[in-house]
Amino acid sequence: MHRISKMSKSSHLSRTVRCILTAAMAALFLLPVESFSWGFAGHRLITKKAVMAVRPHLRAYLLPIADSLSAHSIDPDLWRKFDRAEGNRHYIDLDSLVTFPFDDLPTSYPAAVKKYGEEVIQGIGIAPWRIAEMVDSLSAAMKQKNARLILRYAAALAHYVEDIHNPLHTTKNYDGQLTGNKGIHSRYERWMVETYLDQLDSAIHPDPGSSPGRRLMPMIFNWLRGSYVWVDNLLLADRLSKTPGKRYTRNSSYDDAYYERLFRHTRDFTVAQMSKAATAVASCWQLAWNRAGRPKLNFLHAEIAATR
Numbered sequence: 393m394h395r396i397s398k399m400s401k402s403s404h405l406s407r408t409v410r411c412i413l414t415a416a417m418a419a420l421f422l423l424p425v426e427s428f429s430w431g432f433a434g435h436r437l438i439t440k441k442a443v444m445a446v447r448p449h450l451r452a453y454l455l456p457i458a459d460s461l462s463a464h465s466i467d468p469d470l471w472r473k474f475d476r477a478e479g480n481r482h483y484i485d486l487d488s489l490v491t492f493p494f495d496d497l498p499t500s501y502p503a504a505v506k507k508y509g510e511e512v513i514q515g516i517g518i519a520p521w522r523i524a525e526m527v528d529s530l531s532a533a534m535k536q537k538n539a540r541l542i543l544r545y546a547a548a549l550a551h552y553v554e555d556i557h558n559p560l561h562t563t564k565n566y567d568g569q570l571t572g573n574k575g576i577h578s579r580y581e582r583w584m585v586e587t588y589l590d591q592l593d594s595a596i597h598p599d600p601g602s603s604p605g606r607r608l609m610p611m612i613f614n615w616l617r618g619s620y621v622w623v624d625n626l627l628l629a630d631r632l633s634k635t636p637g638k639r640y641t642r643n644s645s646y647d648d649a650y651y652e653r654l655f656r657h658t659r660d661f662t663v664a665q666m667s668k669a670a671t672a673v674a675s676c677w678q679l680a681w682n683r684a685g686r687p688k689l690n691f692l693h694a695e696i697a698a699t700r
C-alpha cells in the first residue's frame with residue numbers, strides 16, 4: 393500500500409518541532425512518514441466551506457451540523473489504519489493506464505473492469521466509483537431518515553470528493569517519486585496547507601447554489617481532468633521553490649523560505665481547486681438529497697447533538 397494516513401498538528405508549532413514529532417510518532421508506529429489528501433486541516437476547511445455552498449433549502453438542514461460534518465470529514469483517512477480495503481478509495485492513478493484526457497477509461501465501474509480487469513482497476517485506485525457509492529449510501533440514509541448514517545456518509549462523501557481535487561490524487565507520480573520531487577505530497581497538502589491555512593480560509597470561495605448535474609460519473613471525471621492538469625505545475629513549483637545549490641536530504645531541509653515560495657507558486661490553483669472541491673461536495677450532497685425525494689431533515693441537529 394503506497395499511501396497511509398497522517399496526523400494533524402497544531403498550526404502554531406514550528407515546522408522543526410512538527411517534523412521531530414512526526415518522526416517520533418512514525419517511529420512509534422513503525423510507519424513511514426507519508427500523508428494523503430488535503431491533510432486534516434484542509435479537509436475540515438473545505439467541508440466547512442461546502443456547507444455554505446449548498447443551496448438554501450438543504451443548507452438549512454446541514455448548517456446546524458456543519459461542525460460535525462467538518463470534524464468527520466477526516467474519518468476515511470482514519471479508517472485506513474484499520475481497514476486494508478480503504479487504501480485505494482482515495483485516489484485514481486489515471487496516467488498509469490490511459491493518457492490525458494483519459495477518454496479511453498470507461499466511467500462505469502463494470503465497463504472499466506470489463507476492459508482492463510478488476511485487479512488493474514483496483515490497482516490504480518477507485519476514488520470515482522467510491523464517490524458514486526457514497527452518493528447512493530447518503531441518498532438511502534436520507535430516505536430512511538437515519539441521522540447517524542447521514543452524518544457518516546455525507547462526511548465520507550466530502551472526503552473522497554475533496555481528495556480527487558488534489559492533483560496528486562490523480563497520478564501515478566503521486567509523491568513526485570518519478571521526477572525527483574519525492575515527498576511533495578506531504579509538503580504540499582499538509583505542511584503548506586497547515587502553514588497557510590488562514591490565507592486559504594479567506595481565499596476559498598465555492599460557487600454558492602450551483603446545481604448538480606444529473607449524470608454523476610461524467611461530472612466526477614471532469615473534476616478529475618480539472619485536477620490532473622495541475623500535476624506538472626505543482627512539480628515545477630516544487631523545483632522552483634528549492635534554493636539553488638542547497639541539498640534537500642530530509643523533511644527538515646525544507647525551510648520556511650521553501651514553503652513561502654511553494655505557496656506563492658501554487659496559491660492560485662490551490663485556492664481554485666479547494667473552491668471547486670467545496671462546490672463539488674455541495675453538488676454531491678444536493679444530488680443525494682434530490683434522489684432521496686428531498687425529505688425533511690429537520691431532526692438532524694437534535695439527533696446528532698444527542699449522540700455527541
Ligand SMILES: [Zn+2]
Nearest residue numbers: 428429482555
Ligand atoms: Zn483521503
